[in-house]
Amino acid sequence: KxxxxxxxxxxxxxxxxxxxxxxxxxxxxxxxxxxxxxxxxxxxxxxxxxxxxxxxxxxxxxxxxxxxxxxxxxxxxxxxxxxxxxxxxxxxxxxxxxxxxxxxxxxxxxxxxxxxxxxxxxxxxxxxxxxxxxxxxxxxxxxxxxxxxxxxxxxxxxxxxxxxxxxxxxxxxxxxxxxxxxxxCGCRRDWTPASFVEETVEGLKKQLGDDKVVLGLSGGVDSSVAAMLLHKAIGTQLTCIFVDNGLLRKHEYENVLDSYKHMGLNVIGVDAKDLFLGELNGVSDPEKKRKIIGRVFIEVFDSEAKKIPGVKWLAQGTIYPDVIESVSVNGPSATIKSHHNVGGLPEKMHLKVVEPLKLLFKDEVRRVGHEMKISPTILGRHPFPGPGLAIRILGEITPEKVALLQEVDHIFIEGLRKHDLYDQVWQAGAMLLPVQSVGVMGDERTYESVVSLRAVTSTDGMTADWVHLPYEFLGKISSEIINRVRGVNRVVYDISSKPPATIEWE
Ligand code: XMP
CATH class of the missing domain: 3.40.50.880 (Class I glutamine amidotransferase (GATase) domain)
Structure with a gap:
């Protein structure tokens, strides 16, 4: 090396x-x-x-x-x-x-x-x-x-x-x-996805022996690839938990659960929609929303994991950029980046942590996933925030607002796919604004919600630019949303970069 x-x-x-x-x-x-x-x-x-x-x-x-x-x-x-x-x-x-x-x-x-x-x-x-x-x-x-x-x-x-x-x-x-x-230096060029999979699977077998492992799947690339590596190494000793927090995209829970089962993973799906939405009732502060969702997730995950007798390990999809110790620019002292984890899960659960991806950059995670024949739909998915639609509904969250935003988001994302734009965009989604505006439909005055569409390019989410989506496409999506989603009479497109804006609105 x-x-x-x-x-x-x-x-x-x-x-x-x-x-x-x-x-x-x-x-x-x-x-x-x-x-x-x-x-x-x-x-x-x-x-x-x-x-x-x-x-x-x-x-x-x-x-x-x-x-x-x-x-x-x-x-x-x-x-x-x-x-x-x-x-x-x-x-x-x-x-x-x-x-x-x-x-x-x-x-x-x-x-x-x-x-x-x-x-x-x-x-x-x-x-x-x-x-x-x-x-x-x-x-x-x-x-x-x-x-x-x-x-x-x-x-x-x-x-x-x-x-x-x-x-x-x-x-x-x-x-x-x-x-x-x-x-x-005389290095051999043999660090390939195939050799990584082989060595990692061998390593995991030795490290884990007959122990049982639990892993939280999110539908994203990292947790899916981590799960597949563990699955190859220890098969049924791995149990995956996939939680429906009621804030996922339309049909996301069913679709993702289905594709995980096709991959041969042993997945427990947990429907906790009512619990999450109940706890979020009346909350509009973004940071409070995040904290509640993090806490409820840990509670749900913990109680499911307790049902697995003798589980010893918690697997996480931590990747290399999360663990590199960075040199501070303000002085030659080394500071350590906080390690990314599922909101304090390991501390709470008294489990040992196994992180099969911690040597890989994001693009390498995809290549390794490809090597293991994980479907391109999972490997190419846009990032989606843990708190989901909760941080895209500005203000209080209600089941009706979630359902409305799911429809809007679905039209937008499917539209991107249909027009071959999905892969040119790093992340996309819709925000439901806490404003009503006047419109006219037929002969009637309407007074309904505004949604903002957001599509960005980025490499790591730290900086981002808005995507110049074709006007025709935006026009088509706007009419489709207003015609099909009851409660929305106005669509706007977000043309802010990060910085100074952020990708999510909350
Ligand atoms: P911002 O809005 O900070 O987002 O520009 C940068 C990236 O991070 C995602 N994001 C989150 N992901 N929990 C997550 O797991 C969160 O609380 C959270 N907030 C933002 C966001 O979707 C984007 O990809």
Whole structure:
């Protein structure tokens, strides 16, 4: 495997995803807190950083067990750190070093640049520049603005590159990473979905033995893939629980339950609609809604799980971005992201936790699901929030409002599917606004509800942009909603990005 030492760059995870695209396993660790280097570690990559190496509190790694002993690639900050620390000079640059640049010199003797073309486009993003290299450092690549765009240390497999090989705009970036991890480090490209499934299933068998495991299914990608892996490993020792909280999409409960049963999973469906809606009665504060739904979910899940005699483990669909320890930008101290879980379930249930996906990025979860032949309808589903339609009904929730919004949402989502737009959208849904407006239908005045449609593109939900859905499509959906859903006389389309808005309205 490859270790990636993180100095807090926004691109660190991208380096990891690129290396994994090459079917080579890698892990991200904070620069000041990485695990011991056993023989499985074939090489190390140093990430970029929001810091300048000239800052007083710039992060300083301990590379004594790495440099000169293992292949080492410094990217941006990593490259500058090596150059400065071993006797070179790094200064604030006065020429343009952001964005597109083209290589004008490449040393093809260096393994790092095998098959990289002179003139190849690279992506720069740095305020400092390496003015002078230490004596045994040799330039292996330059652009017209940056002489030291890449270097290698003589007699070592230590490299530094000033540009970012991990970003899409560095057109031969993947080739450079391939040259490093395969040619220089000697990694085999055998980290594939198939090998992951095989190794994980073996590992789970050993870890779980004859123990029983319970897992909460949500209909989403992560819990479905986690369930399938466990199912392959321990078969009927796994019990899945799927709760209908009354806030799911139209027919969602029946459809998803059905597809899970087709996958061979042992699923208990729990109809808790009345319980959830009862507890939510009269509540309009968004945070209170979330808390109530979280609490009731735990109660329902816990009471179902208690019916499984001798259950020892709780399985969760936690994925890699939830567990990476991130380096804080406000200082070189490491802070830990709060681990994602089903609202405090493990603490409450005194069960051991098993997380079969915690090494995977989201796109890898999908590839693993595909490998296990999970249906594309489950793997390609839009994300849907745990509190469901509760946070899309602004104000108090009633069964009538839920039913109304389910109809609206159904027309919208099915419309997206019918017009081949579903897969171009990251998430979509409808909000029921707490306003009535005047309309006219036939000769009658109406005074009814407004719904807002929302469709966004995103990669992780942290930032998002509204989708430019075709006007014709929006027009068609709007008429269909107003004609078919009693109680709605006006449809609007949300054209806000996140930030400053959020995806959900509550
Ligand atoms: P926002 O509205 O914060 O949403 O832009 C970002 C993503 O998170 C989802 N979301 C939630 N998911 N429980 C969840 O499981 C929640 O309380 C919750 N709130 C928002 C939202 O659907 C979007 O994908």
């Amino acid at each position: 490859i270790l990636i030492l993180d100095f807090g760059s926004q691109y660190t995870q991208l380096i990891a995803r690129r290396v994994r695209e090459l079917n080579v396993y890698c892990e991200i660790h904070p620069f000041n807190k990485y695990p011991g280097l056993d023989e499985t570690v074939k090489g190390v990559i140093l990430s970029g950083s929001p810091f300048s190496v000239r800052d007083k509190n710039a992060p300083v790694p301990d590379l004594s067990k790495i440099k000169g002993k293992l292949p080492l690639l410094g990217v941006c900050y990593g490259a500058q750190y090596l150059a400065q620390n071993y006797g070179g000079l790094v200064e604030a640059s006065d020429s343009r070093e952001y964005g597109r640049a083209n290589m004008k010199y490449i040393d093809h003797e260096s393994e790092l640049f095998r098959e990289i073309e002179v003139d190849s486009q690279v992506w720069m993003s740095h305020g400092d520049t390496i003015m002078k290299l230490p004596e045994d450092f040799r330039i292996i690549g330059s652009t017209s603005d940056v002489e030291v765009a890449a270097y290698q240390i003589e007699e070592e497999t230590t490299f530094g590159i000033q540009f970012h090989p991990e970003v899409y705009h560095t057109t031969q970036g993947l080739q450079i990473l391939n040259n490093f991890v395969v040619d220089v």
